[in-house]
Amino acid sequence: MTAQLPALQIAIPLLGAFITPLIGWHRPRLAGLWALAVLAGAAALAVALLMQVTAHGPISYHLGNWAPPWGIAYAVDHLTVLMLLLITGIGLMAFLQARPAVAVSMPGREPYFYTLFLLQVTGLSGIVITGDMFNLFVFLEISSLSGYALIALGEDGAPLATFNYIIIGTVGACFYLLGVGYLYIVTGSLNMADLANLLPALYHSKVVLVAFAFFTVGVAIKMGLFPLHTWMPDAYTTAPAPASALIAPLMTKVAAYVMIRIMFTVFRPEFDIGVIPVATILGWMAVIAILVGGIKALAQTDLKRMLTYIMVAEVGYIVMGISVMNRPGLTGAILHIMNDACMVACLFLVIGALAHKGIPRTISELGSLNRKMPFTMAAFVVAALSMCGLPPACGFFSKWYLVQGTVAAGQWVFAGTLLVSSLINAVLFFRVIEKAYLAPGGGHGHDDQQHDDGHGTANVVRDEAPAAMLAPILIMAALILVLGPFSGTIIDAVISHAVPAAF
């Protein structure tokens, strides 16, 4: 049984997705519980895989017992289990919040939403688990198509944003597919491990170079790396809150995972540095992404839209960590994939709770929110401080490694960019915190006219989101605080194995 875990990791959510509408036709309520059980099962499998990999090392699973390179192999290593945990864990949290939310926002259509949700989780899990380049494309399409559908369910403007996303996203996927095709032409293989052995002899082949270029651009589109990010703010802002809490934290991170896979597993670091200067190019693109993302975020009045621009900057962080090509840098990038996924998930879950309570997302209208929703806002503050890179939240530690990586590479401009960006984030988030926590209008110092506890708060009643929506928010906030101090342990046990030995 334990030998089949990698297959089950995909099979369970995939089959679960198809069964969901069948159940939904008869018992709509039951469909939600079914999907929840499926996601919980997937998360449990991810934990089991984590234990297996940390105890016995990477697993290579041959689907249908066809030996690679002919059959499809699932390669489960340390980086994979980390990503699986993130995908299933955040998926579960987002789903906990999604159930009450879609019951209100799309009554009668819940089972279809759940199906798409599970397909999205399947697609993302498949991307990270597979060891086959073409199979990865298939899962990329599963996640993209379900993602388009989920986003299109959103508010006014969502269909247009989705159309935009489909056009750009499809170009990205096609580029990726072209890259796979080119590699297949010169090597006759689709298996990543096999390619890694075959490619070094062909590093100077024009075909390989073009394939690599296609990969990079295609993946950069999917991860929203500046200047290919233009689809992202619209799509994620207009997406329904329960969908954006799933897609926003994970899609960009999974794409970053693909970039790491291609650059460090399929190709070797020597190629990325020596054959074409892709590392340098990515590094400077990251600088621009971080600065432009931050500046654009400053200009936003809509909280959710502001977060999407911050995500543009955060993608820049990860790419910068990859681009410096050393151990602390890549450690920081992988750590930031994990940390940023948790932070973004927490923030989008908060947005979900606000949306559920019908609170406008305009930052200037968030006054007194801390009295109305104290727990939600406390979680928001935790995630916000983490985004600013303040200890002991986890954001501090990934920032530490990223800065260390840039310093080790002698890239002082990169280091400066990271530091400036965390200050920009501080401005962004304290603007929101100030608004939400400080009394509107001000002047509530020590006024003797009012009664003991009635300092302008009399008209604000506590009105928290229901427990089912609040619980995932608080869990993510607690996770943000816990992951920070334990990052040393996590790096030791998992991430250090994911960094190439050459570093």
Next chain:
Amino acid sequence: MTDTVISTRPLLAVLVSFAAGMLILATGDRRPNLREGWTIAAALIKFGLVVSMIPTVLAGKVITCRLLTLLPGVELVFRVDAFGLLFGVIAATLWIPTSFYSIGYVRTLNEHAQSRYFFAFALCLSSAVGVAFAGNLLTLLICYEVLTIATWPLVIHHEDGAAIMGGRKYLVYTLTAGTGLLLATVVTYSLAGTLDFTPGGFLAGHAPDGLLMLLFVLFIAGFGVKAGIMPFHEWLPTAMVAPTPVSALLHAVAVVKAGVFGCVRVLLFVFGPNLLRELGIWQAMAGVAAFTVVAAGLLALGQDHLKRRLAFSTINNLALILLGVTLLSENAIRGGILHIANHAFMKITLFFCAGAIYAKTHKDHVSQLDGLGRQMPFTFAAFTIAAMGLSGIPPVNGFISKWFLCLGAVQAGELLFLFVILTSAMLDVAFFFPIIFNGFFREPRPDVAPRIDEAPLIMVIPLCATAAFSVLFGIMPDAVLHFFSITTHAVQQVLGG
């Protein structure tokens, strides 16, 4: 090598106020007496824990509590040496009077958001003691940043325009500084592979001089912001919009001293006296500190707002501490470190007095205090004692530390800086004594009560107590809390005696 004792006491001392903070939030505004009970209980337990470490440290041992590995070779570790203990004892001790005083203050003025206030206060104390006991730069940085954030709700407490602007200014200064510190710490780690504080420093020989100087500037600018070194001092007078107990404990003791503490850690435990002498950079640093001493003294003269005047006096004294430590002679370092403790007791008394006056009469300008000494004799007597101490007049404890600072300047052969220290004492007289004169000798204003009418006892007793301790430590510097012995230990460790 010093003996190491493994103990969880440092961790407990840090966590006790954090736990109290959580309990305070859980209790909320509904049961204020229970909520304040948590504060008092935590303050007493913290004091007991910290004081219980004094004998061990005086026996030449170091108390260590290792928690987690954060980076290869760097742990989250609390390590109590003499210098750290000194700061820890000061913060823990003064939290007790401040707690009582705070209760009196917020209730007299009927302040809003009291739970948030006491919660943030407890969190500040947690992180301040964390700063004191941090065993390496990363642990220090973590606690330092938590302190930065925990102080913000206290600065913006009044939630009016001035408070929000003060809060923004505070964040801009301190978060930028924190960013600089992060970079400096990362570079240090990249160069040396370790961040553990070592008496006498660990950076020597790890990098070319130019890079070391750059690093030094980054560190000192980073910690110097909280320490109010010019030109990074501007946030401190602005932050005086905070309620007075906040100004008293945080902007005279915990927060600003954390900045000074960080500077001293960097000077003596990261760079080390020998490296500083080699680089010759201590002279520049001493110059900046001396300039701050004099300039802050002069600026204080012009402040009519009492708390702003006290804030400039704080800047002046913090720079004096740094000046002493940068002079690098044995007596100067001793005077500087001792002044961390002595200044704390005196300055907190002064702020307590300012708060008591404000709570009783809503007066906060020096020019409004005419004759108020007759109405509030205890408050003004305490104020006079503390002001005398800061001016270096015996038998108050300020005299002792200034004496050693002067000796140190002579020992270092820097007569110019001796002149600066003496000038500063004269400036202290110039800006403190008009207040005392107004209070006792001017004709009372019509609104001054003809008989003794003090602030509530819960405020007056703490300020009398801190004033009394200032005098006690002036006569017997080693009484009760052993500040003098602890300082001597710290100096010996650094200078390798």
